[in-house]
Each structure stands twice: as structure tokens, then as C-alpha cells.
Amino acid sequence: MTSGEPIQATKTRSTFRLRCSVSAIIRATPERIWSLLTTPEDMCRWNSTLTSIEGSIAFGGTMKMRVPEAPGRTFVIKVARFVPPTEMVWANGHRLFFLGERTYRPGPTGTPGETRFQMAEEFSGPLLPLIAGHLPDFGPIFERYAADLRVEAER
Numbered sequence: 001m002t003s004g005e006p007i008q009a010t011k012t013r014s015t016f017r018l019r020c021s022v023s024a025i026i027r028a029t030p031e032r033i034w035s036l037l038t039t040p041e042d043m044c045r046w047n048s049t050l051t052s053i054e055g056s057i058a059f060g061g062t063m064k065m066r067v068p069e070a071p072g073r074t075f076v077i078k079v080a081r082f083v084p085p086t087e088m089v090w091a092n093g094h095r096l097f098f099l100g101e102r103t104y105r106p107g108p109t110g111t112p113g114e115t116r117f118q119m120a121e122e123f124s125g126p127l128l129p130l131i132a133g134h135l136p137d138f139g140p141i142f143e144r145y146a147a148d149l150r151v152e153a154e155r
Contacts, residue, residue: 005025007022007023007024007143007146007147007150008022008143009021009022009138009139009140009142009143010022010139011138011139013132015128015129016124016125016126016128016129017122017123017124017128018122018123018124018128018132018135019120019121019122019123020120020121020138020139020142021118021119021120021121021142022118022119022120022142022143022145022146023116023117023118023119023146024116024117024146024147024149024150025109025114025115025116025117026106026114026115026116026117026149026150026153026154027113027114027153027154028113028114028115028153028154029113029115030085030086030106030107030108030115031085032115032153033085033106033115033117033149033153034084034085034106036149036152036153037057037088037104037106037149038057038058038084038088039057040053040054040055040057040063046148046149046151046152047145047148047149047152048068048144048148049067049068049141049144049145049148050065050066050067051065051066051067051068051071052064052065052066053065053066055077056079057079057082057088058079058082059079059081059082060078060079061078061079061082062076062077062078062079063076063077063078063079063090064076064077065077069136069141070136075092076092077090077091077092078090078091078092079091080101081103085106086105086106086107087103087104087105088103088104089101089102089103089104090102090104093125094125095124095125096125096126097125097126097127098123098124098125098126098127098128098131099123099124099125100121100122100123101121101122102119102120102121103118103119103120103121103122104117104118104119105117105118105119106118115153117146117149117150119142119145119146121138121142123135
């Protein structure tokens with residue numbers, strides 16, 4: 001995959017696990033992408049999958065965000081892992097019941113000035129079978145997110 005090629009999300013599902021992931025080659029450094037992923041005050045400008053976001057994007061930080069697919073609903077997300085500029089994990093929920101974890105990984109491709117951006121969200125827990133039908137199709141959302149990120153990072 002090279003920058004400009006179509007971005008395709010992949011999805012897998014079992015009874016107690018649902019996962020969606022996307023990968024894109026972006027002509028920008030991992031540091032440039034990391035900066036975009038961790039600057040909430042500018043995210044809504046370039047990210048069409050986000051309506052609003054406030055809070056701290058740092059280890060242990062909490063954010064409140066709204067998305068177009070769930071108007072009127074606010075999601076509270078905790079930054080569970082923060083390893084600049086290679087990995088960040090956002091978590092929502094509780095591992096014993098229902099947990100959503102989104103992982104961001106920008107990393108070098110071996111070509112100078114080029115980064116492979118990977119994002120995955122995994123939902124798990126015994127309540128997943130009850131909740132899964134209320135979740136949106138994350139495939140198109142993830143593809144749009146990666147495309148938005150690519151456009152902004154390459155600008």
C-alpha cells in the first residue's frame with residue numbers, strides 16, 4: 001500500500017470479541033502523525049469522525065468526545081497507554097463487563113518520511129452480545145478517519 005491507495009478496514013467478530021482495524025501509508029513522519037493524534041484542540045477541524053473533544057491526551061488523561069454516529073451522546077475515554085510517538089491506547093468501559101480499547105500505532109515503513117499508521121478498536125466482555133447490535137459499522141468510520149489523517153498529515 002502506498003499513499004493515495006484506497007484504505008480498507010478489516011473486521012473480525014466472535015461471541016465476546018469484536019475488532020475493527022485499518023492501516024494506511026502516509027507521507028509524513030511518525031512525529032507529525034503523533035502530533036495530530038495528540039492535539040485535541042485541532043482535531044475537529046481535520047477529523048470528520050469527531051464532533052467535539054475536550055480533555056487531556058496524555059497517560060491517565062480523560063477525554064470527553066462526541067461523534068456524528070451518536071448525536072447527543074458523550075463518550076468518556078481514558079488514555080490507558082501512552083508511548084510517544086509509537087503507541088497510544090484509549091479505553092472505555094470495564095474489562096469485567098464491556099470494554100472498548102482503541103489503539104493507535106504510527107511507525108516507520110523503512111522509507112524516509114513515510115509512516116504506516118495503524119488503528120484498531122476491540123470490544124470485548126460478556127455484555128458484548130447484548131450491545132453489539134447497537135454499535136455502528138466501524139469499517140467506514142475507520143476508513144474515513146485514516147483518510148482524513150492522511151490528508152492532514154500530508155498537507
